[in-house]
Amino acid sequence: MESLSHLRARWGKLTARLALTAVAVAFVAAFAASQYDLVRDTVRFICINCLGLGG
């Protein structure tokens, strides 16, 4: 049978994981609308200068 401290540690980890996941998902959800397009532009419009091309 698991000791009380062991159980507490397991549930503590579960709580921490769920809380961290909720925060991360909330960040993505809240800021995808305003920042997604800027990120997509970096994929669609290649920085030729960064690659050392174009003279």
Place this chain on the structure above:
Amino acid sequence: MARLRWATQIAALILVNIGFVQILKTGVVCPFFYCYGCPAAAFACPIGSLQTFAAVGPFPLYAIGSLGVFGLLAGRFWCGWGCPFGTIQDVVARIRRRSDTWALRPIAWPKYVVLAGTLLAAWIAADTLFCKVCPAGSLFAAIPQRFLSSELGFGTYFYVHIGTLVAAVVLFFLVARFWCRYLCPLGGVLGLFNRVSILRVKLDRAKCTQCQKCLAVCPTGIVNIDDIGTSTDCIQCGKCIESCPSDALHISASLIN
């Protein structure tokens, strides 16, 4: 397991390159160290995105949130099972067919120095400076772009790219997963999640006989059995699981454990 790992690595390489269809070029941040300057890139490099925001935009909460989700899901599993730059290093390790020339211990802090320096430089210079020297960008973007667009001239940074790529490949021949061990800023971020990620390699201490065969095969040179699966250096590749004669290691996918 080795075959499965190669299969996922090849699948990831294909997946990140489906952007040759323009509509599939997305603003999704990928969990790998892969250059979005590649002609066929479908996803954004997380380090490139963080730099872009540091240079020109608002605080990168979308990119940070994405990395948080990836990290909590699988920590550095992404490095061991999907990262295209990691795959290149595994291919080099397979070609050389011998152990590391330099027996170096893993050190975590250089990755964080590279990360901090990258973001600070982008913020100060208002430019993605790290991209101009990134060896992954050299391999996946600068060289293919030059082949596809022969009208483009060679600038100074192209030669810098070639230099960093050559240096990186030489280091890969000397030390397995050198980039992942010491320099990868993304690996540093994802490594922070190794202790709390849902998917990770787990050690059953009751079964462990301390034979240390797992440590002998570890591509990142982990020296302590307790660090397997939890250290920021562990890329969760699972080579230790294959080598374990007592089945003390396994992949755990659990919210609670």
